[in-house]
Amino acid sequence: MSFTQSDWLNFLKPNYKILPLKERLLSGFGALCGLAISSLLSWYVLGGMNAWYIAPMGASSVLLFAVPNSPLAQPWNVIVGNTLAGVIGVACVQWLPDLTTAFSVAVGLAIFVMMTTDSLHPPSGAVAITAVLGGEAVQRLGFYFVLYPVLLNSILLLLFAVFFNRLIGRHYPMTAHVNARSKDPTPTQKVSIQPKDIEYALEQHTELLDISQYDLEKIILDAQERAHGRLQNSFVCQDIMSRDVITLHENDDIHQALDKFKAVNIMSLPVVNREEKLVGTLALYEVVEWFKSATDPRNSWQHYVRQIMSRRVVTVEPLQPIQDLIPYFVEKSFNYIPVVENQRLIGMISRADMIAALQQQLSRQRL
CATH class of the missing domain: 3.10.580.10 (CBS-domain)
Known part of the structure; x- marks a missing residue:
C-alpha cells in the first residue's frame, strides 16, 4: 500500500477541530491585547523600570486565549506552574556549573514537580530554560527573576485573560460540573454516566489527556443524548x-x-x-x-x-x-x-x- 503526499499530510495532522474564523480572530486579538496591556501594566507597577517580556509568556497566551478550556490553561497551572519552573531554573543555574546539565535538569525536574502538584503548564518548561539560558541579566536577578518578570507578568496576563474570555462569552476559568446543592451526583448524572464512571475509565489509561474530566463527561452525555434522540420519535x-x-x-x-x-x-x-x-x-x-x-x-x-x-x-x-x-x-x-x-x-x-x-x-x- 503506497502513501501519497496528501496521505502523509493527513497522517501528520492532528485530529483537531478547526474553530470558526470569528473564534480564531478573537483568540489572536486577545493574545495581542493581553501581552501588550500586561507589559504596559508591568512598566507602570515597577515605576518606569524597563519592562521586558520572556518568550514563555507568548506560549502561555496561546493556551489562555486559544484553548482556555484546557486543564493546562487554568489559573492554578499558569501561576503555580510558571512559579515552580522559575524557582527550579534559578536553583539549577546557581548549583550546576554546566549549562547543558543545568537546563536539562531544570526542565525534567520542573515537569515532575508540576505533574506532582497538578500544575502542568507547557510554557513553564520554557520558563525553566529561560532562567538558565537568559544570560547575565537574568542571572543578576537571581530568585527575583521568579517575582519579575515571571510571577508578575503571569498574574497580569491571567487577569486580562479572565476579563477577555468572559467578555466574549467564554467560561473561564472552568468550574467543576458538580451538584451545588449536595454531595450527590447531579440529577442527570444519577440516571446516566456519573463522575465515578469517568474516573474509573480514566484510571485505565495512564496517558495524560488535555481535557478535563468534567468536559469529557459533558461530551459523552451530549453524544449519548443525541443517540437516544435518533432512537425515538420525540416532541419538538x-x-x-x-x-x-x-x-x-x-x-x-x-x-x-x-x-x-x-x-x-x-x-x-x-x-x-x-x-x-x-x-x-x-x-x-x-x-x-x-x-x-x-x-x-x-x-x-x-x-x-x-x-x-x-x-x-x-x-x-x-x-x-x-x-x-x-x-x-x-x-x-x-x-x-x-x-x-x-x-x-x-x-x-x-x-x-x-x-x-x-x-x-x-x-x-x-x-
Missing part, C-alpha cells in the same frame, strides 16, 4: 409550548411590572419591545431588589423594566427537540424557557410542560 418545542404568553413591555413602569407579577403569580416574565421581539426577562426577585435599593441615589434613575431586566436570555426555536431543554430544567433549575422565531416571542415552555411531555413519552415506551 412548538408541540408543547404555551402560545398565550403573558409578557412585560420594556417601557413598563417597574410598579406596573410588580402588579402583573401579583396578578399572575409567576416568578419570571419575558420582556418584549414594540415589535414584539424578545429583549430580556425580568424576575420577581429583581423587582424586590430594586425596591430594597430604591432609596439609594445611585438607583434613582431606574424607573422602567428595561433598566433592571436581564438581557441575556436562553431561548429555543419552535422545531428544536425538547431533549435540548432538559439540562436547563434539571441542572440549572429553570422554570420557563421562551420559544422564539426570527427573534419574535411565539411561546413559552414551563417545567410542567416538560414533565407532561416526558411522561407521555414514557407511556409510549410501555406500549
